[in-house]
Amino acid sequence: MTPIKLERGSTLVLATHNAGKLAEFAKLLADFGIKVISAGELNLPEPEETATTFAGNAAIKALAAAKAANLPALADDSGLCVAALDGAPGIYSARWAGPNKDFASAMARIEDGIGQGKRNAWFMCVLCLALPDGRTESFEGRIDGQIVWPPRGTQGHGYDPIFAPEGETRTFAEMADAEKNAISHRARAFEAFKNACLS
Template sequence: MSTLPLKAGTKLVLASHNKGKLAEFSTLLADFGITVLSAGDLDLPEPEETETTFAGNAALKALAAAKATGLPALADDSGLCVSALGGAPGIYSARWAGPDKDFPAAMTRIQEGIGQDERDAWFTCVLCLAFPDGTSYSFAGRVDGQITWPPRGDKGHGYDPIFTPEGEKRTFAEMDEAEKNAISHRARAFALFQKECLA
């Protein structure tokens, strides 16, 4: 049944094997009485991300998890887009870090690919809520900012140490979790999801 809003007591599958994302979403959904199970905990395979947009990949992951478990599933596809790189790494943000998740190497690749004057960048997140019957809903969030070099901060994950959002002097990795969650691309997508999907 694809019924909205999701009620307290609902079990929701987060279609991700990323422990950082699991922690973030568990925190965000705890206030609504929703229990988050991760695809990793349920031994679900990670589907190949064959779509060419954030929205397409989020839907692909959410629908696969919902159909595999019979539970509603939430997926996000997100990434860092750098203006001077034509929007790259974009949907390939995780892949730039390689199978070993070597984000320092991926951040160096970005720095080496852009000029000193071309620092504009943005993080995009698309959340997709899918149900076992194939119904799905998508919500997009974006936060603009600048590439910072060298990397700063030891919080957050992924590209956070090189991204400074507009209006801030600190990178995402220099903010505590609550501060980042209040302004991030994922928070903006989540606010739209919350308005439409949570009681």
């Protein structure tokens, strides 16, 4: 199968209603002459994420947006996996924070669950590029590290205050955005996507 290529001047739908994520990807793709619009801007419905893997959920979102907009679409699914919790919260990372996005209680739930267990954890990101004809390609990024307690730092979002990547004493939330974005799971998935699909 030949990889899907996005040419300069293409329009790409980012399958998200999150303005922060749109800004991040628009910046990353500007260098390649790709115009990015979000599913939110197009008022596309958010599909139900019913898969049991990051790759499955990314594909559901990318295919729904590609077919609805009749344009190539990119979706990401990501989350924090904790070894002592058998990989949880994993694909349920956002859901653990509940409808009010209460990550403080989600982080406390992780700490309570680990107890005296091993503190190894990793962030995973899968990017899926889909075409309206149903073709998809997926790209994975992972960064390993440790859960720290109590939470530290005010940058970033989600579980960043309790995750220190390997070789670092600081958490993601104690790093400047540019520093975190250079090594993050999303950066690694984007690098793989860029090498395969962008000219």
